[in-house]
Amino acid sequence: MAGRQSGRHRRPPEAQATYREVFAVGEFRALWLAQALSFVGDQLAQLALAVLVYSRTGSALLTALTYALTYLPPIVGGPVLSGLADLFPRRTVMIVCDVARAVLVALIAVAAPPFWALCAIVFLTVLLGAPFTAARAAILPDVLAGDRYVAGAAINNITHQATQMLGFVAGGAIVTLVGEYEALALDAATFGLSAVILAVGLRGRPAPKKRDDASLGLWRGTRDGARLVFGDPLLRSLVLFAWLCAFYVIPEGLAAPYAASFDDGPVTVGLLMSAMPTGMVLGAFLFSRFVRPTNRMRAMGWMAMLACAPLIVAGVHPPLWAIVALWALSGIGSAYQLAANAAFVAAVPAAGRAQAFGLAQSGILAGQGLGILAAGAVAQVLGPETAVALAGALGLSAAATLTLNWNQVRGEVIARMRGREPAPAPEPVPAADAEIAS
Template identity: 60%
Template sequence: MGAMRARRAPGRHRRADAPQATYREVIAIREFRALWYGQGLSLLGDQLAQVALAVLVYNRTQSPLATAGVYALTYLPSIVGGPLLAGLADRFARRAVMLTCDLIRAGLVAAMAVPGLPFWALCSLVFVVVLLSAPFSAARAALVPEILEGDRYVIGSALQNMTNQAVQMLGFAAGGALIATMGPYRALAINAATFLGSALILISGVRRRPAANGESKPSMWTMTRAGAKLVFGSRKLRTLVLFAWLCGFYVLPEGIAVPYAATFDTGTLPVPVITGLLMAAMPTGTVVGAFLFSRFVSPPRRLRLMGWMAMLSCAPLVVTAMRPPLAVVLAAWVLSGIGGAYQLAANAAFVQSVPPERRAQAFGIVQSGLMAVQGIGILVGGFAAERLGPEPVVALAGITGVTCAAVLAMIWTESRGERTARVRAQAAA
């Protein structure tokens, strides 16, 4: 692992008195547009596949645990893939890593779309496909700060986040109706095609770059160990990572959305449609929150509001304990999604603190934990929902999450106060 380069690294924040970046100037950058389009395209196919698997399993088993288990299968492989495979994006050219992952995943998902495939084989293919998302996501996350500088990175991250959530909202909301008409196998075929489309966009829109580590090729174990030491050896980075992992609490409701939808007796809306509405609620809130947070809140104020926004991401879930009607649940989940916009500030602060040549490994470790807490949370939620019902489980997730967020907010405020005092002392000296 090389030391931090002496020149000003891409992705560093502008001075506090510099003007905020705009969406127009970020969209004008060709390479960013390519990453943006490719990610949105493949994500749309993924959402169709997720809804298809969730509805299919619940229809077969009528089991919240089985449904949550299959949904968690889209998260858990990254526990292994994040730490071990993300370093590939530092060892090799990042565009090449992304292209390779896209092409392999396209072939695997195409195999999943073959009718009559045994269920165990389908689950195995899902596992490998998600495993390959670790080096792809790490390469993309490390490449964006090289393309977008300063506050452009925050605006670009917000734009990607809003697009991703909008695609999820569209995929989840329309997924139930589409699966009912086209069937799950055609949805999987569409997902395979989106990976190919993403690869074509990357080839045409992103230029080649050398590997971040140049000629240095440390072992995967060495890179993983060094990345873990970097991420967890700093109090600031540890706190930011825990803020990111807080999403395990407010993502949990999505994993039990199908059994939750079955508790509503609307008389007019079928369970798949209610499921899509529930799963689209948080992404809808995140789109709104990301836009407002990035467009109207200055960079220093984003850091000050991060703890409060984190608490907002979990607190609205508590209302489900009262078993309110569907409209109230949807409104609460939208509000939770708005609070989740704090991740923009956490992500930007994390990027600022990590050397460019080690970003992929650092992002991979964080992403691994991110997927792990979501997958484990969904499994625990499914297990508890079979015994307690979905409503109290969602409320308990909200109570636990807002408590953890409050503790992190206090730690973050204290650490920022210490840094401010040190800066003033140095200025006085």
Template identity: 60%
Template sequence: MGAMRARRPPGRHRRGEAGAEGQRATYREVIAIREFRALWYGQGLSLLGDQLAQVALAVLVYHRTQSALATAAVYALTYLPSIVGGPLLAGLADRFARRGVMLACDLIRFALVAAMALPFMPFWALCALVFLVVLLSAPFSAARAALLPEVLDGDTYVIGSALQNMTNQAAQMLGFAAGGAMIATMGPYRALALDAATFLGSALILASGVRRRPAPRPGDGSKPSMWTMTRAGARLVFGTRNLRTLVLFAWLCGFYVLPEGIAAPYADRLAAGGPLSAPVITGLLMAAMPTGTVIGAFLFSRFVTPARRLRLMGWLAVLSCAPLIVTALRPPLAVVLGAWVLSGIGGAYQLAANAAFVQAVPAGRRAQAFGIVHSGLMAVQGAGILVGGYAAERLGPEPVVALSGVAGVICAAVLALLWTESRGDRAARMSAEAPA
């Protein structure tokens, strides 16, 4: 298999070939596709800038206001626009050319973040700019998610998604680890200016590396309003049991992301009488799940066949939550880190859920569907972190993390059963429709 693919000229891709008959695509094959490289490089560049900007923004707001509440409120602004704007603005990538939507969002965000980097910008204006920058991430992310299946097909799509997932997690680890040191050296305003430059760089990469495609058109040639498209997208996503189950699989992350939101108070407990300080342990805890996600995405996409990924999806979803239950025993740091890494590995099931979702949604409506799912994703993560923080103040972090694991396992088990039934029904229909 590898020798046959090696003879293909770089940059060419025969759609639908990878993944046929259970074949696995290779990372080399996917990276050889020029358009994917442009999407991938642009994503990595802007993600690094965003992580740096998050740290810079927190430092800047606290320095100006000396208020923990104001700092937390600005951080909350990074969730709210995606929840509100996702369902409404994501449909723009189904109305207009997706490459053009991405370029427009990048250029506008470049201007907005450049304005944030001005030292004389008042606090209220800074909050407004943050809101607008994050709001524009909804149509950009929806356009990129809808464009990726047009660039990659079959198993190459899963491999490409895995690469993007690993890039996302690696950028988080690197950005949070290096952000503080860089801001201490260059200051928050220069860090925001650097983030603005990453949006400009992303736009240049997309303009040069992604070819123009016409805008998706509705089957009847009409141009429905944004509200109409939002309602139609909601009916599409939640209208069938198969798609509802896949969406709920995606939203299951609210359970296993919750521990990251209370990593700081958990680290205070673990640091008591130990050799490591609470800030160091906080960083280790927050890096544990992204590390597991990178490992899981690589193993799941590289060594598991496409058909087997769908069969393992429910079991891995259970694995994403089950290790968290061990925290009820108040184990030492090494055990907690191991459990959180294992939880991140289980999160690799999202690759299979994402691929199945793409196949089930019509190409012309993918952006709207992805926007609705992404909006819910932000909502469940934000709500989970808020509920977890509230409960941790009263019960302590260990039982809250364990309860989150228990609830997640129960929900994952139910979804696994629904998914098994759904796959069985599809197989039965295909057998009945097959010619004798």
């Protein structure tokens, strides 16, 4: 009868984790607190270094060069050094990286090195972030299982974006109050405190891989990681979704010249720069709390297109309030990265997780840096509005292509999330759970 459904065909409701459940896990609290300290310290150090270099050299070029050093090391060394988190215990890797970074930043604060030495220390400090980030990303699925991982990733994303929104304002006040070197000393202290929190709050786990002469070849490990990710259609699709941010990050990089279209004031620049992170926080909260796990996978392609499509409107020169709203909407769409991250974790082997995450993260940073550089060149000739609109159009085309491919492979991820293999063909499937045809 139409009004009845056999119990054999019913599926249990999907388990959806809450933030309270996630924070109830002691190891996650340790990871989150260490990460929050790292984010705060990073914001403080970026401001302090910019002010310090400009006050000592009076050169905008050298100041920009110092800031660029925060992007270059992960691009160059990330895919290689990330493999350390597969060869050594991941907690140990994070603690050693934190202690080493604390010493390096403290050296700047105490010794006041010349500019060339300052650049070298900054390079090494940021380079050590690659194995730390890979180890943290790889250990999180061991700490949080199932949908708790997605909720935990959402909390981390919200924390990151919130520190971006508030960090520059608070960091500027701290640097003004205590001075550049003292602010760098505080940054060193955050690294040291993070190491203590991880040592006390995180359980030790053995290294995922056996260290032998062959596996210690990090370049070989990098090639193996690239072969793992790009040789698998599912992983390849997911990492390309992650790299799509190269298009929708461009408005942040062009916020200052874009503000010149209005009043060129610092308040307008800040408003534009905060629009997308605000949308990201809202999107991450809504997507993780109110969308079921399998529905996130189905919506991922549409959300990726939403991250790019609003930027196209910049080409018709809308007013400031509309630009802020559109960029915030783009930020909401970028919440698809939570689903991509969860699917990536489910699909990649645990032993190669850090290497795979390191490769994905390095590609993200490279795409963002090169994308902003190319957009800046376009903006110089055609204006920032046109550059943002072109980024949106190219990103939308790429997102649509990726969505078509994703619709062919997402069933495998959804089946894993439900804890079963895909149903045989004769098994009747309720209409509400039927896949959308590509």
